[in-house]
Structures are given as C-alpha cells and as structure tokens.
C-alpha cells in the first residue's frame with residue numbers, strides 16, 4: 199500500500215472519516231477558506247525562505263495568491279464561520295510577522311522547504327511533504343518543522359506518528375534524491391527532531407527526537423491501517439475530538455444506521 203502521511207493522520211483521527219473521504223470520495227470537492235489560507239501561507243513562507251527572508255516580499259506573495267488561489271491549484275468553495283477575505287489576510291500577515299521574528303531558526307541552515315518524498319516502509323510506501331527541513335551542524339540535529347495555521351496543539355507530540363513518519367523518511371537514502379545540495383551520507387549519524395510550529399500564535403512546540411522505537415510503531419500503525427482497509431473496518435472516533443472539524447458531522451455520519459433510541 200502507498201500511504202500518504204495525511205491519510206495516516208486522517209485514519210488515526212477517525213477511520214470513519216477516512217472511509218467517507220478517501221474510500222467513498224465524499225465531499226472532497228469542497229475546499230474551505232481556512233484550508234486555502236494554509237496553502238497560500240505555506241507558499242508565502244517558501245518564498246520568504248528562498249528569497250532572502252524578505253518579509254515584505256512574503257506578504258505581497260501572500261496577497262497575490264490570496265486574490266487568485268487558482269494559480270496554486272486552490273479555490274474557496276465556502277467560508278468558515280467568522281472568516282472573511284480581509285480578516286484572513288490580516289491573520290496571514292500577522293503570522294508572517296511572527297515567523298519573521300522567530301530568532302532561533304536563524305542559528306542553523308535551511309535544507310529545504312516543501313520537500314516531497316516517497317520512501318519504502320516495510321511492504322509499503324510512505325508519501326508526504328515536509329514543510330521545512332533545517333540543520334544544526336553544531337549539535338548534529340536535523341529538524342523537521344511542520345506549520346499549522348489553525349489546528350489545536352496535540353498533547354503528546356513526543357509520540358505523534360506524523361513526526362515519526364517525517365523523521366523516518368529523512369533516514370532513508372531515497373529521500374535525499376529530491377533534496378538539492380545535500381546527501382544521505384551527510385546526516386547518517388545525526389539525530390532527528392520534530393517541531394510543531396503554531397503559526398497563529400507564533401510558538402514552536404518541541405515534538406522531541408525520534409528513534410528506532412518510534413519507527414517500529416509507525417510501521418505497526420501502517421500495517422494495522424492496511425489490514426483494516428482490506429477488511430473494510432472503519433470505526434468511528436470514540437473521543438469525538440475530530441467531529442468538530444469533520445465535514446461529515448451533519449448529514450452523513452450517523453444518518454446511515456437506525457436510531458437506537460427509537461422503540462421498535
């Protein structure tokens with residue numbers, strides 16, 4: 199199975215939502231304002247990183263693509279509650295300013311932004327895109343930074359499988375085929391560390407180092423997901439944490455079975 203890192207996350211959040219979205223392909227055609235904000239913001243950061251850390255250039259890049267997101271292959275089908283063109287533009291500018299002010303990242307060296315990878319994992323292939331890859335030669339650490347423009351900070355980042363997947367990918371020789379100017383051998387004995395960057399409040403959250411134990415658990419997660427898909431087992435989330443962001447909460451989820459409270 200080829201598993202995208204985003205699908206693995208979705209499956210982990212709620213297997214039922216994965217089923218609606220990735221197996222039945224329901225609702226994938228609709229794209230909300232916050233999703234598009236994230237894409238345009240990511241692009242503006244990429245320009246910022248690659249063209250001399252120029253904040254004004256990053257802001258004008260954001261403005262340009264925010265006016266015509268189609269040029270990045272995006273479109274806004276619906277506006278989330280309380281979001282408007284102007285207030286999301288202001289939010290993006292503030293996020294860029296906070297990013298610019300974040301001094302710790304100026305101590306290392308950029309390895310790449312938006313690095314796409316497909317690497318082997320057991321009998322599977324793992325696919326994804328790393329927002330930002332950063333190196334700190336002084337302490338031999340390769341940092342994987344993931345940008346979030348609207349999500350809540352997860353509680354257990356040190357066990358977060360998303361970061362395990364990113365870190366694992368960088369341990370594979372195949373990963374480095376897509377990274378210009380750097381090689382696999384260069385980082386063989388380096389540690390891998392994840393950082394969750396909350397763009398909205400400008401804070402970095404340490405996701406910790408990744409080891410063989412994390413990679414074993416990643417493989418276990420992908421094997422279990424593969425088995426569940428083959429057997430067509432897609433349970434609903436028990437915690438309900440994902441329901442607030444789920445496009446299937448109204449109308450699809452819960453409407454396909456009879457109501458157990460009804461007397462028969």
Ligand code: SF4
Pocket residue numbers: 212213214215434435438440441444445446447451452
């Ligand atoms: S509404 Fe909740 S339980 Fe139902 S599919 Fe969405 S996230 Fe899963």
